[in-house]
């Protein structure tokens with residue numbers, strides 16, 4: 001960041017503390033999107049181990065069946081569920097669905113687009129992700 | 144350059160005081176900004192702008208700050224107050240609930256000096272979206288003398304016409320934080336203001352302007368613009384409704 005442009009920069013972009021749950025959802029959506037992309041690339045790379053035959057495949061299986069593997073997988077599950085549920089909310093919002101109707105504003109000017117429908121969407125995405133993660137952990141560690 | 148001054152000998156009747164930290168930066172001779180501290184008395188109704196003007200009057204007249212109306216109408220006095228973009232004339236010290244009030248120039252705007260920032264880019268992008276009614280005929284020639292609208296038609300855009308071009312929304316926007324070419328919530332909300340106006344016939348040309356790689360598609364609907372807007376414009380709503388048109392969700 002140059003003093004010339006005085007942009008807030010990445011540090012400001014990822015700071016989730018100032019603008020409510022909507023800005024937290026924005027950050028989690030970006031992180032989970034990038035996380036899933038990383039997982040997807042890693043997934044292709046790792047599963048291609050099967051080209052080395054049974055030995056390669058077994059080595060790969062060992063990697064994901066340990067404690068660390070299970071924890072990583074549970075985070076992937078959480079990212080997946082959050083990204084999907086919140087993604088549906090964001091797509092509806094982007095289409096102008098559930099963002100409120102224009103009206104003459106009155107003090108204290110609570111913005112209609114930051115409404116309970118979208119907040120419920122965000123909290124649902126978080127709760128569902130947490131449940132899916134716990135279910136995944138129960139299955140993986142319950143064997 | 145930090146400095147502590149006290150204003151307790153002023154006419155103020157209250158014993159309450161805060162530390163006002165003002166970001167100082169002069170591009171002509173400073174490498175980076177530094178805070179100067181002042182001890183300022185305040186009443187329940189004292190605004191941050193009044194506190195800054197007190198400092199200018201009693202301690203340091205060189206503090207650079209832009210203001211005019213002092214009533215949230217001209218859009219001049221936007222700054223970062225305790226971490227968030229707000230109008231200094233519309234923010235009471237008492238409502239901040241803090242013993243320290245920090246004022247800094249708005250983010251995502253080039254700094255001229257101290258708290259004063261450059262608005263050229265905001266005005267440029269505002270102009271780019273053609274902020275006027277576009278149509279072939281004029282009110283002067285029409286039989287009715289004026290283009291009539293129903294109250295319902297006015298409701299469609301009047302909220303967005305409240306914009307005072309203060310730039311707080313652009314300062315809070317996470318996309319603006321990293322992309323200085325982004326058209327920004329202020330201009331996008333104004334694009335919607337005209338698109339939603341039943342008298343306007345320039346929808347297509349206006350949508351073309353914002354359908355750009357640094358245009359409307361960079362908005363992630365984080366909503367921070369709407370949370371800081373002091374006039375209830377709710378730019379995030381306007382942008383999503385506008386995108387609804389462009390995606391064919393609305394007509």
Ligand code: HEM
Nearest residue numbers: 029030033034036037040083084087088090091362363364
């Ligand atoms: C059904 C499942 C999915 C839905 C509904 C969905 C939806 C979305 C939406 C709406 C956005 C835009 C968010 C915004 O504007 O801030 C987004 C961003 C993104 N998604 Fe997905 N997505 C899904 C699955 C995936 C998968 C499987 C991957 C990875 C392979 C992925 C990777 C990304 C990435 C990298 C971004 C960009 C993040 C950013 O820079 O903000 N998504 N997704």
Ligand code: SF4
Nearest residue numbers: 306307309310312372
């Ligand atoms: S939309 Fe609101 S915050 Fe943005 S410039 Fe207009 S009045 Fe200021």
Ligand code: FES
Nearest residue numbers: 212213218220232
């Ligand atoms: S001085 Fe005019 S908006 Fe604050």
